[in-house]
Amino acid sequence: MPNRLAHETSPYLLQHADNPVDWWPWSEEAFEEARRRGVPVLLSVGYSSCHWCHVMAHESFEDPETAERLNAGFVSVKVDREERPDVDAVYMEAVQAATGQGGWPMTVFLTPDAEPFYFGTYFPPEPRHGMPSFRQVLEGVRQAWGERREEVAEVAGKIVRDLSEREISFGDAEAPGEQELSQALLGLTREYDPQRGGFGGAPKFPPSMVVEFLLRHHARTGAEGALQMAQDTCERMARGGIYDQLGGGFARYSVDRDWTVPHFEKMLYDNALLCRVYAHLWRATGSELARRVALETADFMVRELRTGEGGFASALDADSDDGTGKHVEGVYYVWTPEQLTEALGAEDARLAMHYFGVTEEGTFEQGASVLRLPQQDSVFDAEKIAGIRERLLRKRAERPAPGRDDKVVAAWNGLAIAALAETGAYFDRPDLVAAAVGAADLLVRLHLDEQARLSRTSKDGRAGANAGVLEDYADVAEGFLALASVTGEGVWLEFAGFLLDHVLVRFADPESGALYDTAADAERLIRRPQDPTDNAVPSGWTAAAGALLGYAAHTGSEPHRTAAEKALGVVKALGPRVPRFIGWGLAAAEALLDGPREVAVVAADVDDPAARTLLRTALLGAAPGAVVAYGTVGSEEFPLLADRTLRDGEPTAYVCRNFTCDAPTTDPERLRAALGD
Known part of the structure; x- marks a missing residue:
């Protein structure tokens, strides 16, 4: 018999609907049941593409004997961290404070008042590597609850008190200035891996937010070192196994320092952030590699993550069926020499092995290799390689595909909207802009209520019950602001304003x-x-600061500008100390120091080719955080267009910052220069 999770919309929760565990979703009713029975609560938090979540589910939650112990002694609550990031954040903070580490699946035991008292992540079915078995943990908690209830309550109360004292406040701290941003750059330089790109050691995560800061810092100051770190990191990732060399798109992270072997799950947020980063890198350098990766990643999102309703699904699993009914991590993506020969024939297989770095020993498991690009492309016949790639992609499509989490998360769709809108505008791909508009329409139609309050998720055209959190409001506003600049449709600026008013x-x-x-x-x-x-994503705090700043630049709203500056006070404190973990805030601070610049492009006809050229020039300006308004003379769609007139009857661009405007121009080259100072 299915348990209570059968009525949920989360694909992760639905994966557990047939467990013998009597799961409850997170709800007051679950804690009331624990009070009624006088038992503790097991809180298990994970997400659908989490490999070790699947492992623990198979080993323990699908096991009838383990389930019997859980059902007899606990109320078991299952949470999708992507639906409830607030629940995840609160208890992950407790786990990390108590154990010094965290991760998923997260396993926490709570009192019926939701106070945590015992913590862990993955527990094996048998004692292993110094870890107790899950059954041993259950027995230990059961005994402590039954025999030392007062001690357990005391521990739980102390943990809650300690957590309550962790509130972050920087009072009236000012926004960061040149000194703090220079210190942040120096800190990043110290942690940079000059041989392999990226920062720190294994596992290595794509530093999307940091790269955005580096690109903006270079654009504003001309610091070549910042650009070099950004460019080298992006090239190493694009040539590594973390990037899908056949289908495009990035895996979650690399288990090694060389970007060779990824953890194979593909997340919407990573690909949205990286698509935008590579598009911005192309804007800064003209790199053909950056252009290709930006477009391939955008195409991957539209092809493999777009839902029937027009939004974007959360993730693709790391695991898939190996053809024997067993789910194995990475099996969909890796190749052996024999598999290449079967797909291509002996001669082309030898070329593919050389080009993609496939070895007889393998770079992954059981003699299989992750495809990479260890050689420079110029030594290969581009047409021949394109044909090989196409044949391998067709052959791979015959394999059982990884599962997809069809849940639409508002925040991550906001990031995707921004990436697709800008990538489509840069590379003359109106289909990508249309995909961004489709996702934005879905968010407005399904996720926004009459008071412009956001639902966190939806699935199959049905909005979830969980309220949006700060990152949802901030990232969706960011996406709408980008869409407003690209399309010239002021309604997206209006919707962004509704969301940011909720932030305030x-x-x-x-x-x-x-x-x-x-x-x-x-x-x-x-x-x-x-x-x-x-x-893994920009914090809601710094994402809100950036969106508030962009909206203020569009509208001249002093409350939004002041709120952005206040929020960036945290970057002044943390930027010089932990720059790797506040990259989005550093990027917003770059925009603040640059103005940000406000660009208005007016024309008698928005379809005038000369006007479209000015708009494209404005969008390609690398000035950090610049906002663009586009429309006809007298248009009321954007405040920046007010009182703007044509010069000599021609489409005209105005560039302003800090209440000072340059002379209007009809010349794209002069506009380009005005946005590059």
Whole structure:
């Protein structure tokens, strides 16, 4: 019999709907049941493309004897961290504070008042590598709860008190200036891996937000070292196994320092962020590699992640069927020499092995290799390689494909909207802009209510019950602002304003300007989560700062500008100390120091080729955080277009910053120069 999770929309929760464990979704009813029975709560948090979540589910949650112990002694609650990032954040903070590390699956034991008292991540079915088995953990917790209840309550109360004292506030700290940004760049230089690109050691994650800062810093200051780190990191990733050399798109991270072997899950947010980064790298350098990767990643998102409703699915699993019914990580993507020979014939297989770095020993497991590009492309026949790539892609499509999490997450779709809109505009791909508009339409139609409050997720055209968090409001506003600039449709600026008004009223501390991850009227947890640092995605805090700044540049709104400056006070404090973990905030600070610049392009006819050339020139300007408004003379779509007139009857561009405007110009080259100072 299915358990209560059968009624949920989350693909992750639905994966557990047939477990013998009597799962509950996160709800007050679950904790009321624990109080009624006088038992603790097992909180298990994961997500659908999490490899070790699947492993623990198979080993423990599908095991009838383990399930019997859980059902007898606990109320078991399963949470999709992508649906409830607030629940995940609060208890992950407790796990990390108690154990010094974290990860998923996250396993936490709670009192019926939701206070945590015992923590862990993955537990094996048998004792292994110094870890107790999951059954041993259950027995230990059961005994402690039954025999030392007061001690457990005391521990839980202390943990909650300690967490409540961690609130982040920087008072009236100013936004960062040149000194802090220079210190942040120096800190990144110290952590940079000059041989392999990227920062730190294994595992290596794509530093998308940091690369965005480096590109903006170079654009504003001309610092060649910043550009070099960005360019080399992007090239190493694009040539490594973390990038899908056949189908495009990036895996979650590399398990080694060389970007060779990835953890094979593909996340929407990584690909949205990296698509935009590579498009911006092309804008800065004209790199053909950056252009190709940006477009291939955009095409991957549209081809493999777009849902029937027009939004974008969350992820593709790392695991897939190996053809025998067994789910194996990476099997969809890797190749042996024998498989290449079968697909291509002996001669072309030898060429493919050389080109893609496939070895007889293998670079992955069981003699298989992850495809890479270890050689320079110029030594190969481009037409021949294109044919080989196409044949291998067709052959790979015959394999059982990884599962897809069809859940549409508002924040990640906001990131995808921004990436697809800009990539489509840069490379004259109106189909990509149309895909961005389709996703934006879905968010407005399905995720926004009449008060412009966001739902966090939807699936199959049905909005989820979970309220949007700060990153949802900020990233969707960011996507709408990018779409407004690319399309010249002011309605997207209007929708961004609705969302950012919620940020000011419901997420910000009116005194200090500090931001919270959940709204003031959201469900109360043991603490109100608050984190300004980037993780896999930009923090809601710094994403909101960037969007508020862009909106203020468009509209001249002083409250939004002031809120952005207050929010960036955290970057002044953290940027010089931990620059790798606040890259989006550093990028927003670059925009603040540059103005940001405000560009208005007016024409008698928006379809005039000369006007479109000016618009494209404006969009390709690398000035950090520049905003662009486009429309006809007298248009009321954008405040920046007010009182703008044509010069000599020709389409005209105006560039302003800090209340000062350059002379209007009809010349694309002069506009380009005005955006490159």
